[in-house]
Amino acid sequence: MNTASDHPLMSLVDRLSLHSAISPDDCASLLKLPFRSQQFESGNALAAQGELRDHCSLLVSGIGYRYKTLSGGLRQIVGVCVPGEILDLKQMYLHQLDGSVRALTQCQMVSISHLDLRQLIAKRPNIEKLFLTEALVELSRSREWLVTVGRRNARARVAHLLCELAFRLDGNGSPPIQSYLLPMTQEQLGDALGLTSVHVNRTLKSLVADGSIARGGRWITILDWANLASLAGFDSRYLHVKQVGTCAV
């Protein structure tokens, strides 16, 4: 089900092909890009250092999160990053970065120079179209997240995030996984959902109480997908994943 290959850039190809058709030629030329690889421990900032300034960062394995910090020290997590995502496209096109990215789990990241990427795009403009498509999907996720935080109550917020993670954590467009290791603390869940870690805790317990999920440590099992999804108001279309499996919701 997953494309078998240990080439780091294959993660990018896999991800792009979730949302668009990608030609063999485009794929081949992407895989020819020069890159430098780095490892990051959980909790560290996912950012290229020093001489890699004019580079794009690609998350190859592991999970990360995007966040912004308020002056008062409050933090809002604005996105979860999965393998194949380019972490700082914005910097390449806008020469300015707002927000930061950190590793939730141990991560492998790859740096590709803007120059190489621009040369590739000049030769194969379709690559830029793929990037645009990715940006639009990310925008779509961001807007749904906004709905979650703005208009859903705590139970629906937590449920919605659990549903999204079930779809995204294995990252190959298959139906939602039914059981997974939550990659974030309850405090991070709170920062993502606009809640307190205390209230996230109580909400998780209430979801367990009515049998929607089961929980062992950070291990989440979705016991009743239909119930959880309806409670969350979850409609997977906003993820814009070309359905390959047989997933109703």
Next chain:
Amino acid sequence: MNTASDHPLMSLVDRLSLHSAISPDDCASLLKLPFRSQQFESGNALAAQGELRDHCSLLVSGIGYRYKTLSGGLRQIVGVCVPGEILDLKQMYLHQLDGSVRALTQCQMVSISHLDLRQLIAKRPNIEKLFLTEALVELSRSREWLVTVGRRNARARVAHLLCELAFRLDGNGSPPIQSYLLPMTQEQLGDALGLTSVHVNRTLKSLVADGSIARGGRWITILDWANLASLAGFDSRYLHVKQVGTCAV
């Protein structure tokens, strides 16, 4: 200060050039696109009808808003649209639309066929780069909005939106305007900020009470920009507007 031209597509060129450099050739070829124009009254859905299905919609004048509706009837406004914005790029690249757009004021909209646009892009790939840049700026705004709704209290939320509107409503990259007609009802403000219209009302009054703003009907005057911006935690960089004026904040 505004580019003087009554060609509808000039609004697009103006907007694109807020965030990127745009060559005279690209500009000229954009202006040659065939289009069809439509008017919409305040409150109406901004969407091309029937035979204009495979078209992109460009907002030429007026203000609109994007929103998503929950099953329970609750609504979250996820963006404000100003002239020059393409309303449904997503549909062109992802063949699927989530969310809707409505007119806040009377709007002029122009439709451009996907086919024409694709042909233009094939000839001038740089146009796609401009669209990508726009999408990234919109993503940036969407994330800041998420911070607003997730982690700011009611006063900061309202203040932040007022600051953003001061920057965007006249739409040509100049310093924030100090006085403007709020294009939305308090209920719409609430739907945008994840608040109740009742509480928006009280919050506006409290902003008036401490002298940050003045208000006459829907007319908003920012009396103390520094105060309002600091109260909101507003940092205009997320708008990614190439500063032309002399604006500190």
Next chain:
DNA sequence: CGGAATGTTGAACCGTTTCAAACGGAGTGG
């Protein structure tokens, strides 16, 4: 083993919502 980070629980508190009623202005028809 010890210490730090994360998770859990209770009780009091507070920002925001809810509900309900009244007010104001704009537009319409008599």
Next chain:
DNA sequence: CCACTCCGTTTGAAACGGTTCAACATTCCG
């Protein structure tokens, strides 16, 4: 010109969802 209606705004009082603070339990990790 008045009466009427509609829509948005304003105000008050009560209720609620979520926060805060603080203490304790647990897990993780060196």
